[in-house]
Amino acid sequence: MTTRTTSPVTSRRQLLGITAAGVTAGALGVAATPTRARAAVPDLDLDEFIEEQVDYIAGKQLPSGALRGPYDHNLQPYFSNWATQGLAAANTARSREVLGGYISWQLDHLNTAAEDPYGVPGTTSIWHYDEATGEETNTGETPATDAQTTVPMITAHDAFRTGDRDLQHLIMENLDKYALMARATTEAQWGVREPDHLCWARPVLKMKYVQDNGVVVRGLRKLAWLMRRAGRGQEGQFYAQKAEQTRQAIVDVLWHEERKNWAWGHGQTLLKESEPHETFMPDAWCQYWQVQLDVVKPQDRMSQLAWQAFTDACPRWMYNEIDNSFPHTEMAYAAVLMREPENAVRLLQTCKEKFSANGWGALPWYHGEAGHSLRTARALIDSGYGRGR
Numbered sequence: 001m002t003t004r005t006t007s008p009v010t011s012r013r014q015l016l017g018i019t020a021a022g023v024t025a026g027a028l029g030v031a032a033t034p035t036r037a038r039a040a041v042p043d044l045d046l047d048e049f050i051e052e053q054v055d056y057i058a059g060k061q062l063p064s065g066a067l068r069g070p071y072d073h074n075l076q077p078y079f080s081n082w083a084t085q086g087l088a089a090a091n092t093a094r095s096r097e098v099l100g101g102y103i104s105w106q107l108d109h110l111n112t113a114a115e116d117p118y119g120v121p122g123t124t125s126i127w128h129y130d131e132a133t134g135e136e137t138n139t140g141e142t143p144a145t146d147a148q149t150t151v152p153m154i155t156a157h158d159a160f161r162t163g164d165r166d167l168q169h170l171i172m173e174n175l176d177k178y179a180l181m182a183r184a185t186t187e188a189q190w191g192v193r194e195p196d197h198l199c200w201a202r203p204v205l206k207m208k209y210v211q212d213n214g215v216v217v218r219g220l221r222k223l224a225w226l227m228r229r230a231g232r233g234q235e236g237q238f239y240a241q242k243a244e245q246t247r248q249a250i251v252d253v254l255w256h257e258e259r260k261n262w263a264w265g266h267g268q269t270l271l272k273e274s275e276p277h278e279t280f281m282p283d284a285w286c287q288y289w290q291v292q293l294d295v296v297k298p299q300d301r302m303s304q305l306a307w308q309a310f311t312d313a314c315p316r317w318m319y320n321e322i323d324n325s326f327p328h329t330e331m332a333y334a335a336v337l338m339r340e341p342e343n344a345v346r347l348l349q350t351c352k353e354k355f356s357a358n359g360w361g362a363l364p365w366y367h368g369e370a371g372h373s374l375r376t377a378r379a380l381i382d383s384g385y386g387r388g389r
Contacts (some may be wrong), residue, residue, distance in 0.1 A: 147201075
């Protein structure tokens with residue numbers, strides 16, 4: 001039997017040591033030619049790397065289906081969805097089993113309006129795991145409303161696309177629960193979606209983060225796809241329209257033409273301009289999220305300029321030399337999209353050298369990083385790169 005505690009777990013801002021961006025917080029295309037000289041790239045075995053990361057994430061799963069992370073006492077749904085999207089990309093028998101267990105856990109732990117701290121139905125709280133007793137306790141704290149209600153839709157889509165019949169059945173029989181999640185970012189009454197079609201992070205956190213809103217776009221698009229697949233075309237059209245409205249608002253409001261980069265957010269009155277050379281989080285970090293969330297295509301001028309802003313500010317990102325203690329392997333996924341596969345492999349190899357000695361067993365490596373690196377490895381294989389092809 002679970003209990004609710006009034007003591008919140010550590011926030012993402014405290015966990016990662018970052019500013020409050022993202023969730024207070026990841027189709028290949030043609031892109032600009034890389035501007036950095038590359039060192040020789042190691043012959044990383046991508047298939048072996050995928051197996052290692054699937055094993056790592058599987059080792060974080062509890063009998064309930066929940067995934068531990070970033071700390072082993074955290075059951076953090078936002079990060080767990082990035083981890084499970086990596087499992088979908090791996091698409092092995094073991095990864096699909098772990099993926100299904102997690103999706104079932106989250107669907108069984110959706111909050112009612114009365115359970116959510118802001119009265120928003122369809123959210124998922126952060127839970128606390130007691131290793132001594134095996135008890136999972138609802139902390140009553142939720143990640144940012146906009147991204148945390150839409151990131152599971154990406155997971156659901158990716159799970160369906162694995163072709164696994166059990167996963168497909170699980171997703172289709174729970175579409176109404178995903179529709180419940182979507183209310184937060186499609187209906188203005190919950191205090192998240194604004195008339196300009198951007199979303200506040202929370203009803204009480206008046207910041208429109210560029211990364212969070214990108215997650216909203218991708219999540220609603222994936223829900224639209226699933227609805228159409230289920231023969232619910234009118235609902236699919238509705239979610240696709242909401243996604244496009246938010247996508248256009250991101251471009252109109254959060255692209256900074258003078259600076260030629262993405263502003264990291266917009267408050268109640270002011271645009272939050274990015275200074276990528278000064279701060280990794282969120283200023284440099286937010287420059288590559290819009291391409292990997294498919295808000296803009298890799299060949300788009302904004303994608304190329306934003307990637308240039310990022311690589312100028314962080315020229316040795318592929319060696320994990322950034323102003324942040326976490327490896328941020330989603331950088332490598334963006335690099336694959338931007339036609340820099342060698343640099344993507346270099347970051348994966350750097351992480352292997354730094355974190356594999358202890359079995360990938362301690363922070364700053366955690367299941368979210370494993371998920372992003374799995375998506376990267378799969379994208380590299382699918383592009384024909386490396387030994388895994």
